[in-house]
Amino acid sequence: MSWSPGPVRGHWSALARVILLCVLGMAVLFPIYWMLVIAITPTGFSRSLPGILPQTVTFENFVSLFTERPMARWLVNSIIVAALASFLSLVFGTSCGYVLSKMKFRGAGLVMIGVLVTQMMPGTSIIVPLYILFRDLGLLDTMSGMVVGHISLVVPIAIWMSKGFFDRIPQDLEASARIDGCTRLGAYLYVSLPLAVPGLAAIFIYGFVTSWHDFLFAHSLVHSQQLWTAANGISSFRGQYFTLHELQMAAALVFALPVIIVFIVMQRWIVSGAMTGSVR
Amino acid sequence: MSGVSKKPVEGPIGVQFSGVSKRYDRQTVLRDINIDIAERELAVFVGPSGCGKSTLLRMLAGLEETTTGTIRINGQVVNDHPPRERDIAMVFQSYALYPHMTVGQNIGFPLRMVGETRERQRAKVENTARLLGLTDYLDRYPRHLSGGQRQRVAMGRAIVRDPAVFLFDEPLSNLDAALRVQMREEIIALHRQIPATMIYVTHDQVEAMTLADRIVVLRDGHVEQIGTPHDIYNAPQSRFVAEFIGSPKINILPAVIKVGADGSTKVTLSTGRIFGAELAEQAGVDGSAVHVGIRPEATQLGEGKTQLNGTVSHGEYLGATQYLYVDVPDAQGTQSHRFITIASPACIAQAGEPVTVSFDPEFCHFFAPDGTRLRRRHEAARA
Amino acid sequence: MEPKSDATGRADAAIALRRRRWVALRRSLTEGGGFVFLMLLPALFVVGAVIGVPMLRAVEMSFNTINFRRPAMAGTYGFHNYGKLFEDPDTWSAVALSAIYMFGTVVGSVALALCAALLTRRIVRFRAFWRVVFLLPWTVPAVVTALVWGVMYDGNFGIINRLLDYVPFMTGANWLIDRQTAFPALIVAQIWNEFPVAYIFILAGLHAIPEELYEAARIDRARAIQQFWYITVPQLRFILAVVVVLLMIMGFKSFPIIYILTGGGPAGATETLTVLTFNTAFRGLDFSYAATLGILALAISVILVLSYLRLVARLQHERGGQ
Known part of the structure; x- marks a missing residue:
């Protein structure tokens, strides 16, 4: 066998790649790691941490979050609002996604562009008139107002993503159902909808997370502290306890962790779902 | 010449297309289709891909709208009827089994939709399953079945309801060759057992020939010819039909027609060979170019009535028989034509070897330059 | 009878x-049509109620004068808000800042995502692990991103300044308070939060490139750089274009990170169009002018969405043609 420089060079470049990858990965993960480190450091001690390793580990920040601050209340509010907004969006949006996917009708293109625009426009464009409307209707500073506001965030996503999932159901199944004696509604209820159930679950989760993460609506439409959602609640810590990094980070961690865990558990599934939602 | 030939099914019309056409936006995919299919007949729509055969079937099913013309099923105009009101069943190329239902639920679905009682549903499903040998699979899901079994489930779902018309949209094209032959036989057996009109769409001419009572050849959105397999094969009404049906493909040679003073017709092949033929319409054909079609099985190696001289290009050995590809040069020697003949499998021909091929002019087909058939005198007399 | x-x-x-x-x-x-209508009805009703009506109201407000500082002016209609839109230098500074923000986050995110995707594409072991690593910031809420980076940027105790102490010739800064550094600091936080979106697309795009192309290139003795320029980049072209528009939309919409970290300050140095809209309404209490700014933002996003749709259509056409 003749000596060639190829494999050796390949070996070194592979090693370089691995090192580069690890450095990049650590850099990307660092903010999350740092949030964790500060969150478990006793109040006031994070500023004197000598390195990037935690010194004394404590859970007192979390305890004070739930005992001295209304963190539990805010989390419950977030869950209620997110579950309702996501569920209602699914109920109202799925059938629209279905006809956009499976039926040809005049104005379909316009509906789709409209849906996409509403999904992609800045929330600030809608929050200003919504505030005035809610003021007139007495919906300001109410949980139902929050749910309605979040539906406007989630419904376009539900329509767009459910269209993507229905697109994947073969046209022949629908045709077959109609020949076997179904009306359009029957074909939808007996065939397409049951097959779309995993997709609908993905949409529900995605919608839930969208509502859970929202800051703008939560910050604008509700004033009373006991009605805040968690996003608004924890953001207030930066203003109130500017220097209390430990409390801020504990709150941030509590708020972010559920979504991170759900993501890690179901990452394969979510990645493909998100791609359908946005590409198609 | 013909073995077990099929007679066209007589009787009342089951399915009728009259003046049917289909247009998408600007494109016309079907124009002025007129087909009458008798009750209990098995009609096959055949044609190359894109000829509109599947669209025609989907229009009959009510899955595509009919732009103009009327479609009748058992005398009733069904243009505006949704699929479920047409009393049809359909087997799809993709089988279209409901993945979330078991085999039993799949077969029983049409019954459930018309509101049959549970007991009758079960009885009928079990009957159908027995007929198709699916009894052991009733509780399985489609994803656990083989291709052939899925195909059977699709058929079961179609026959469970005794519809007036069965539609098959290329149902066998996803199966392997051996299974395809087997399923073909089962469909023929099914047609014998179930007295219903069947319409079968395929691009495979062998399927068309073996299954059909009558074949409808479609091309570019119009009907090219309707007839029994025998008629289609032996009296193709156009060069297209002649070339589409039959394997190996028919040989086509250019020729010129000369009408003699005594009324006899002489055909001069481009190879220089001259033979006589009696054409029905002689007026205006004098001196015109035609195409002569000769089926490979109507030719043989060696001397005969009409001969062509050429060189062997290559052979295709098939075991029971052998196709020889022969290059036949023009009279001028500038061009040559590929000519297929059937030789005995024992024959060993080297590439480049000179051979003589002969055929009987009686079995030639003549086509005008526009592709239409020029009839022989005896055909015209019969008509 | x-x-x-x-x-x-x-x-x-x-x-x-x-x-x-x-x-x-x-x-x-x-x-038929009746069925389509019935199926559309719930969504049309909801979208109309929660988006359509507010948008109409926004148009009405943009011609009205709804300013809580001057409540007596309500009902005064005219084009004054649109006049102000063109005259007010703050508006155009906000549009320019939004453009810079979009440009900065797009370039940074695509570069980072491309590096990560190129490094992870051929990995066999721990593939899912690395994918999770580079997607994780995407799952972090913008609010949390703002808080974490706020803590890290802290001028006195922040980890960034402390780490910079170890780097020769580099000194820390008061990142979010200094006019020069505030906006780039926000862009970095935004990049960290949104580059995973680009990463998913680019990784999928890379996996779609047939390996034979690289084998053929290696046989033709193309070096790694040449393979990148003559195979990877052309093959990724459309996916990259789609990602760029998508990230532009995300950057344009971005609100919580900027609002929580700087609120638009110092002295308007980070006041993008979205933040200006919010501040005009909820700090300036001029809801009519805020609605007008919202309509401007809507017009810009319509342009972005239409270009996105065209790109996706071309992408699908390209794929179908292969």
Whole structure:
């Protein structure tokens, strides 16, 4: 066998790649790691941490979050609002996604562009008139107002993503159902909808997370502290306890962790779902 | 010449297309289709891909709208009827089994939709399953079945309801060759057992020939010819039909027609060979170019009535028989034509070897330059 | 059979007509346009109520004068808000800042995502692990991103300044308070939060490139850089274009990170169009002008969405053509 420089060079470049990858990965993960480190450091001690390793580990920040601050209340509010907004969006949006996917009708293109625009426009464009409307209707500073506001965030996503999932159901199944004696509604209820159930679950989760993460609506439409959602609640810590990094980070961690865990558990599934939602 | 030939099914019309056409936006995919299919007949729509055969079937099913013309099923105009009101069943190329239902639920679905009682549903499903040998699979899901079994489930779902018309949209094209032959036989057996009109769409001419009572050849959105397999094969009404049906493909040679003073017709092949033929319409054909079609099985190696001289290009050995590809040069020697003949499998021909091929002019087909058939005198007399 | 009288004949005809109409209506509802309408109805109702009505209200407000500082002016209609839109230098500074923000986050995210995707594409072991690593920031809420980076950017105790102490010739800064550094600091936080979106797309795009192309290139003795320029980049072209527009939309929409970290300050140095809109309404209390700014933002996003749709259509066309 003749000596060639190829494999050796390949070996070194592979090693370089691995090192580069690890450095990049650590850099990307660092903010999350740092949030964790500060969150478990006793109040006031994070500023004197000598390195990037935690010194004394404590859970007192979390305890004070739930005992001295209304963190539990805010989390419950977030869950209620997110579950309702996501569920209602699914109920109202799925059938629209279905006809956009499976039926040809005049104005379909316009509906789709409209849906996409509403999904992609800045929330600030809608929050200003919504505030005035809610003021007139007495919906300001109410949980139902929050749910309605979040539906406007989630419904376009539900329509767009459910269209993507229905697109994947073969046209022949629908045709077959109609020949076997179904009306359009029957074909939808007996065939397409049951097959779309995993997709609908993905949409529900995605919608839930969208509502859970929202800051703008939560910050604008509700004033009373006991009605805040968690996003608004924890953001207030930066203003109130500017220097209390430990409390801020504990709150941030509590708020972010559920979504991170759900993501890690179901990452394969979510990645493909998100791609359908946005590409198609 | 013909073995077990099929007679066209007589009787009342089951399915009728009259003046049917289909247009998408600007494109016309079907124009002025007129087909009458008798009750209990098995009609096959055949044609190359894109000829509109599947669209025609989907229009009959009510899955595509009919732009103009009327479609009748058992005398009733069904243009505006949704699929479920047409009393049809359909087997799809993709089988279209409901993945979330078991085999039993799949077969029983049409019954459930018309509101049959549970007991009758079960009885009928079990009957159908027995007929198709699916009894052991009733509780399985489609994803656990083989291709052939899925195909059977699709058929079961179609026959469970005794519809007036069965539609098959290329149902066998996803199966392997051996299974395809087997399923073909089962469909023929099914047609014998179930007295219903069947319409079968395929691009495979062998399927068309073996299954059909009558074949409808479609091309570019119009009907090219309707007839029994025998008629289609032996009296193709156009060069297209002649070339589409039959394997190996028919040989086509250019020729010129000369009408003699005594009324006899002489055909001069481009190879220089001259033979006589009696054409029905002689007026205006004098001196015109035609195409002569000769089926490979109507030719043989060696001397005969009409001969062509050429060189062997290559052979295709098939075991029971052998196709020889022969290059036949023009009279001028500038061009040559590929000519297929059937030789005995024992024959060993080297590439480049000179051979003589002969055929009987009686079995030639003549086509005008526009592709239409020029009839022989005896055909015209019969008509 | 007796011949029918004229009157009963006409009555029969009327009954037949009514029955035909009833059948047509039923068919439309179960199979045709009526069904489409019924299925669209819930979504149209909700979208109309929670988006359509507010948008109409926004248009009305943009011609009105709803300013809580001057409540007496309400009901004064005119084009004054649109006039202000073109005259106010703050507006155009906000649009320019939004453009810079979009540009900065797009370039940074695509570069980072491309590096990560190129490094992870051929990895066999721990593939899912690395994918999770580079997607994780995407799952972090913008609010949390803002808080974490706020803590890290802290001028006195922040980890960034402390780490910079170890780097020669680099000194820390008061990142979010200094006019020069505040905006780039926000862009970095935004990049960290949104580059995973680019990463998913680019990784999928890379996996779609047939390996034979690289094998052929290696046989033709193309070096790694050449393979990148002559195979990877052209093959990724459209995916990259789609990602760029998508990230532009995300950057344009971005609100919580900027708002929480700087609120638009110092002295308007980070006041993008979205933050300006919010501040005009909820700090300036000029809701009419804020609505006008919202309409401007809407117009810009319509342009972005239309270009996104065109790109996706071209991408699918390209793929279908292969």
